[in-house]
Amino acid sequence: MIELRQLSKSYGSEKAVDGVSLDVPRGTITAIVGTSGSGKSTLLRLVNRLIVPDHGQVVIDGQDAARLPQADLRRRIGYVIQDNGLFPHWTAARNIGTVPRLLGWDAPRIASRVAELLELLQLQPQIASRYPHELSGGQAQRVGVARALAADPDVLLMDEPFGALDPVVRKRARQDLRALQQRIGTTILLVTHDMDEAIGLGDQIAVMRNGRIEQCDTPARILADPATPFVRDLVGEGQRAFRYLSIQTVASLRESGQIAGTALPPETPLSTALEQMLWTGCDMLPIAGGGVIRRDAILKAAQG
Numbered sequence: 061m062i063e064l065r066q067l068s069k070s071y072g073s074e075k076a077v078d079g080v081s082l083d084v085p086r087g088t089i090t091a092i093v094g095t096s097g098s099g100k101s102t103l104l105r106l107v108n109r110l111i112v113p114d115h116g117q118v119v120i121d122g123q124d125a126a127r128l129p130q131a132d133l134r135r136r137i138g139y140v141i142q143d144n145g146l147f148p149h150w151t152a153a154r155n156i157g158t159v160p161r162l163l164g165w166d167a168p169r170i171a172s173r174v175a176e177l178l179e180l181l182q183l184q185p186q187i188a189s190r191y192p193h194e195l196s197g198g199q200a201q202r203v204g205v206a207r208a209l210a211a212d213p214d215v216l217l218m219d220e221p222f223g224a225l226d227p228v229v230r231k232r233a234r235q236d237l238r239a240l241q242q243r244i245g246t247t248i249l250l251v252t253h254d255m256d257e258a259i260g261l262g263d264q265i266a267v268m269r270n271g272r273i274e275q276c277d278t279p280a281r282i283l284a285d286p287a288t289p290f291v292r293d294l295v296g297e298g299q300r301a302f303r304y305l306s307i308q309t310v311a312s313l314r315e316s317g318q319i320a321g322t323a324l325p326p327e328t329p330l331s332t333a334l335e336q337m338l339w340t341g342c343d344m345l346p347i348a349g350g351g352v353i354r355r356d357a358i359l360k361a362a363q364g
């Protein structure tokens with residue numbers, strides 16, 4: 061668990077981060093969204109003490125981060141930045157081994173950790189000896205994540221980690237991150253300016269504006285009940301209904317009944333079910349395990 065308590069940081073007269081408090085529960089993903097200049101990156105750097113706050117505290121599992129030795133912080137907090145920040149003259153393996161080397165691990169231990177991480181991130185072993193310019197955008201991004209995970213941190217900070225990827229690779233990278241996080245259970249604090257990314261990845265979303273958090277809530281609540289006009293604008297009034305349907309599953313609107321056809325898995329998003337109904341012209345589809353989903357019920361949920 062990470063607790064941010066009344067964190068503030070000013071540059072001259074400008075408050076980049078202004079009294080931010082936020083709880084990031086262990087093993088969850090918190091997405092920080094907001095417009096450019098709202099203080100997202102500064103907030104992330106306050107967490108790993110790349111920047112020292114003017115006021116406030118970061119508490120990691122009950123310990124004040126300000127009192128932790130640098131080496132401890134490096135081990136416990138991984139950091140991934142846009143464009144992955146790989147060292148261009150180092151191979152992927154050497155990049156991944158950066159933190160373990162700083163921590164003084166011996167060579168065989170580093171090599172075995174690098175091999176383990178390449179496998180975890182689904183990278184071929186031959187990637188190890190390549191230089192960053194010899195990697196695709198998606199591979200470089202995964203090497204960046206592997207490097208951040210090298211010392212098995214409790215917390216992963218990610219600043220626009222998919223910013224440099226094209227939309228197709230980006231979508232895949234997002235899904236991979238979700239799966240990876242579920243597997244290893246790391247606590248992730250992720251900055252993005254992409255609301256779809258925040259909705260798709262976040263267990264909770266913190267919306268920042270002018271250095272402050274305007275709302276911190278689950279994606280469903282941010283969509284259903286934006287706390288301020290700014291949050292409402294950011295979510296995009298016109299897209300709210302569709303986004304809402306994309307995070308609710310057919311299981312949530314299951315009704316009793318029977319109908320022939322290929323059953324939808326219960327975790328199918330309502331948006332997918334609706335698309336299928338509109339495409340095929342039917343008004344009801346079966347759900348695997350029993351019951352049906354009705355078009356009217358989906359449309360009613362979208363309006364609500």
Ligand SMILES: Nc1ncnc2c1ncn2[C@@H]1O[C@H](COP(=O)(O)OP(=O)(O)OP(=O)(O)O)[C@@H](O)[C@H]1O
Pocket residue numbers: 071074075076094095096097098099100101102103253
């Ligand atoms: N080192 C610095 N010196 C002076 N001002 C800074 C510094 N770092 C950030 N700022 C200012 O603090 C504010 C917040 O910046 P920050 O980079 O945290 O915003 P952001 O939300 O991450 O923006 P973006 O999405 O564009 O990256 C901005 O107005 C920025 O100009």
